[in-house]
Amino acid sequence: MVPPTEAPSPTQRRAPARKGKGRAEGQWALGYREPLNGNEQSKKDDNPLNVRGRIENIYAQRGFDSIDPSDLRGRFRWWGLYTQRAPGIPGARTGTIEPEQLDDSYFMLRIRVDGGALTTEQLRVIGEISQTYARDTADITDRQNVQLHWIRVEDMPAIWQKLESVGLYTTEACGDCPRVVLGSPVAGIAADEIVDATPAIREITERYIGDESLSNLPRKFKTAISGSPRQDVVHETNDISLIGVEHPEHGPGFDLWVGGGLSTNPKLAVRLGAWVPVEEVAEVWNAVVQIFRDYGYRRLRNRARMKFLVSDWGAEKFREVLENEYLGRALIDGPEPPLPDGPRDHVGVHEQVDGNYYVGVTSVAGRVDGSKLIEVAKAAERAGSRRIRTTVEQNLLVLDVPGSEVENLVGDMDRLDLRARPSSWRRSVMACTGIEFCKLAIVETKNRAMELVEDLERRLEDVQGDIDKPVTVNLNGCPNACARTQVADIGLKGQLVQDEQGNQVEGFQVHLGGGLGRDAGFGRKIRGHKVTSAEVGDYVERLVRRYVEQRGEDETFAEWTKRVGDEALT
Numbered sequence: 001m002v003p004p005t006e007a008p009s010p011t012q013r014r015a016p017a018r019k020g021k022g023r024a025e026g027q028w029a030l031g032y033r034e035p036l037n038g039n040e041q042s043k044k045d046d047n048p049l050n051v052r053g054r055i056e057n058i059y060a061q062r063g064f065d066s067i068d069p070s071d072l073r074g075r076f077r078w079w080g081l082y083t084q085r086a087p088g089i090p091g092a093r094t095g096t097i098e099p100e101q102l103d104d105s106y107f108m109l110r111i112r113v114d115g116g117a118l119t120t121e122q123l124r125v126i127g128e129i130s131q132t133y134a135r136d137t138a139d140i141t142d143r144q145n146v147q148l149h150w151i152r153v154e155d156m157p158a159i160w161q162k163l164e165s166v167g168l169y170t171t172e173a174c175g176d177c178p179r180v181v182l183g184s185p186v187a188g189i190a191a192d193e194i195v196d197a198t199p200a201i202r203e204i205t206e207r208y209i210g211d212e213s214l215s216n217l218p219r220k221f222k223t224a225i226s227g228s229p230r231q232d233v234v235h236e237t238n239d240i241s242l243i244g245v246e247h248p249e250h251g252p253g254f255d256l257w258v259g260g261g262l263s264t265n266p267k268l269a270v271r272l273g274a275w276v277p278v279e280e281v282a283e284v285w286n287a288v289v290q291i292f293r294d295y296g297y298r299r300l301r302n303r304a305r306m307k308f309l310v311s312d313w314g315a316e317k318f319r320e321v322l323e324n325e326y327l328g329r330a331l332i333d334g335p336e337p338p339l340p341d342g343p344r345d346h347v348g349v350h351e352q353v354d355g356n357y358y359v360g361v362t363s364v365a366g367r368v369d370g371s372k373l374i375e376v377a378k379a380a381e382r383a384g385s386r387r388i389r390t391t392v393e394q395n396l397l398v399l400d401v402p403g404s405e406v407e408n409l410v411g412d413m414d415r416l417d418l419r420a421r422p423s424s425w426r427r428s429v430m431a432c433t434g435i436e437f438c439k440l441a442i443v444e445t446k447n448r449a450m451e452l453v454e455d456l457e458r459r460l461e462d463v464q465g466d467i468d469k470p471v472t473v474n475l476n477g478c479p480n481a482c483a484r485t486q487v488a489d490i491g492l493k494g495q496l497v498q499d500e501q502g503n504q505v506e507g508f509q510v511h512l513g514g515g516l517g518r519d520a521g522f523g524r525k526i527r528g529h530k531v532t533s534a535e536v537g538d539y540v541e542r543l544v545r546r547y548v549e550q551r552g553e554d555e556t557f558a559e560w561t562k563r564v565g566d567e568a569l570t
Helices: 038-045 048-062 075-079 120-133 153-164 198-208 278-295 306-313 315-327 370-382 403-415 424-428 446-459 461-466 533-550 557-563
Strands: 081-085 103-111 117-119 137-140 146-151 178-183 221-226 240-247 251-258 270-276 348-351 357-361 367-369 387-390 396-401 429-431 473-476 490-498 504-512 524-532
Touching: 048 075, 048 153, 075 081, 081 146, 103 153, 117 120, 120 137, 120 146, 120 153, 120 370, 120 387, 137 370, 146 153, 178 198, 198 221, 198 278, 221 278, 240 270, 240 278, 251 278, 270 278, 270 315, 278 306, 278 315, 306 315, 357 403, 367 370, 367 446, 370 387, 370 396, 370 403, 396 403, 424 429, 424 446, 429 446, 446 461, 446 473, 446 533, 461 533, 490 524, 490 533, 504 533, 524 533, 533 557
Parallel strands: 178 221, 221 240, 429 473, 473 490
Antiparallel strands: 081 103, 103 146, 117 387, 137 146, 137 367, 240 251, 251 270, 348 357, 357 396, 387 396, 490 504, 504 524
């Protein structure tokens, strides 16, 4: 990972500002350099990467009350820090009170885990930091990161020292910058791998993360790179994705996608029809980031994601600008990757290309703790492994396990409530941070997800064998879709609803039949249909039993929801 470099002069590609041709979107490349909102002004005033010096030399010495508000609610994010939600503030007040009223004096800290790749030593250090500084909290995110809570600004210098001593970073884990690079958790070891993306991910992180020329983007920028035929990095929902494909003339490489994203205006990524060899991935990635930096919309925050630019331009124009203005050469046309068969996750015991095994285990909605992470590291080392992977399903893989040690490891993981042979519900339930810590949330999610898994295991035990493909249930605490609610079989978007007595209680709007891969598309909303948090178990049971009874041969849950009427889905 490179140290921050001096920011370059403004882009040479910008044209004079256009007059009389519609409202400007704040695109640098068209001459609109003036900040158009408070976020843009803050980034112009001081590059956010500079805030680390103030954290170490001022705020850590003087405490929370000394933090400048523009650093606290802005630039801190570039170093993985968000203030937590203050305890006791109900969901009804989310968005209705001032930011400083929502802020606790503690932080969530996001540790970036590019490619999901960790050593057992790194995992142990994260666990030790959690025990010492984070009240033993830890969550595995659906972007392969690890998040800790209850962090004090006074402890950040010591935390960074411990992380960086083992090669871990929080640099640009949040903020308007290139965030963690998703990667296949079985890169370099899977027998069916098309191409190993590890060298490309390493080059991107070493050359560009912490580079000031890319640290002021219109909004966050999400990357996914995988050479697995399982397409195991949810590439459809990222700003840029490169997915393994075999070119009939040039061999293994990557298919280039851009413009995906969820939140309140979801869009699936589009193919550019370009094939990229592994040695050119970092160059192409850098060019796409620069397009977003220069042409991305900066006037309104709610239109500042790259998906809006791609939607307005279309794939043909985006590729033309990429080739002509940024790469200076044409890309090779390439074939579309075939859709994967079977699950995208890597749960269970699987043989590696070298004859060893990897063991994929499920957490429940990513909720672990520091002590558990230390025990995972110990169990892996007892089994002869030194490599751990995180996944986009909030799960863990242990790599390089000799066949003679597999069952011992599976038993150790079971005792930690991390299952290699889980029920379909442990395998398929996902949840965001929720109101426990998130200032945007309206309802509780993590504990509700854990309760729901146990509830569904009991309620639906008799039909477990009838569900060929796990029915995914994703719980989100607000409309921002951090838990990918729109592309779940059953997506539950948190909001306040009325119960039968007319009381305002925590509940969810329901999205049904979303999916990725063969079922790619967004879930449908049943007009006016909402469920209270207390009713979720009843509702999911009712829905799944109807699906099992009514489905056609080989019909997926998503296909069934599109076929039946609304009355079957309420």
